[in-house]
Amino acid sequence: MKSHVSLGAIKFPMFFGVLLFGLSFFGASSGVVSLPEVSLKWDLAQSPGYTPSFETKSGPELALIYIGSAGCGASNRAYLPEMIEALKLKIQQKANESGRSFAAIGIAKDWVAEDGIAHLEKFGRFDETMAGRNWLNAGVLKYIWQDLPGVAATPQVLIVNRLVDDRSSDRPGAGFSIREDQLVVRKIGTDEIRQWFEQGAPLPTLTTLEPLEYVGNAANLPFLRPAR
Secondary structure: OOOEEEOOHHHHHHHHHHHHHHHHHHHHHOOOOOOOEEEEEEEOOOOOOOOOOOOOOOEEEEEEEEEEOOOOOOHHOOOOHHHHHHHHHHHHHHHHOOOOEEEEEEEEEOOHHHHHHHHHHHHOOOOOOEEHHHOOHHHHHHHOOOOOOOOOOOOEEEEEEEEEEEEOOOOOOOOEEEEEEEEEEEEEHHHHHHHHHHHHOOOOOOOOOOOOEEEEOOOOOEEEEEEO
């Protein structure tokens, strides 16, 4: 007979545990009952980790983008999830200190979307995730091939300075946009990511992005100019 006791979930005085063991041992030695196999498990407290803000805030934003793959050996190094989680919190702190909002984005370039989603789940919470379609993944297209081109390799971490614009409340029909993407940092491979992390994830001086205002009605979206 096996009896499993989780000390993280059930709390009892020490003397009760000793008494229980003594009675079990006595019963077994007298032939009344068999000695149970008791396994003890402590539920260790988990660190809070990164939590998305679940709000849209107009203005400058720092985004951390992780690009990896379930099929990439380097992306599955045992220490990488904890390191990426720590980087989220570190860059979020830097964003807050500079008056910026923050977003964490996870991209998995696996062919099978479910495989990519399972991979990203190892890295804690993200504000946004994209998985599937290999190198034609929408996130890969944006952050490796087209808008912010770079080396096609995984894993990699990017820090992007950008401008979030929410006009949904004061300009009906204007909606939302993210513009002025500026690549601040790109670290490719576990060695580069780890070295940058151990250095404290330094960032260069960030460019101040000017908000834009609409000229004319909401349909004239191309007619944007810096707000004054």
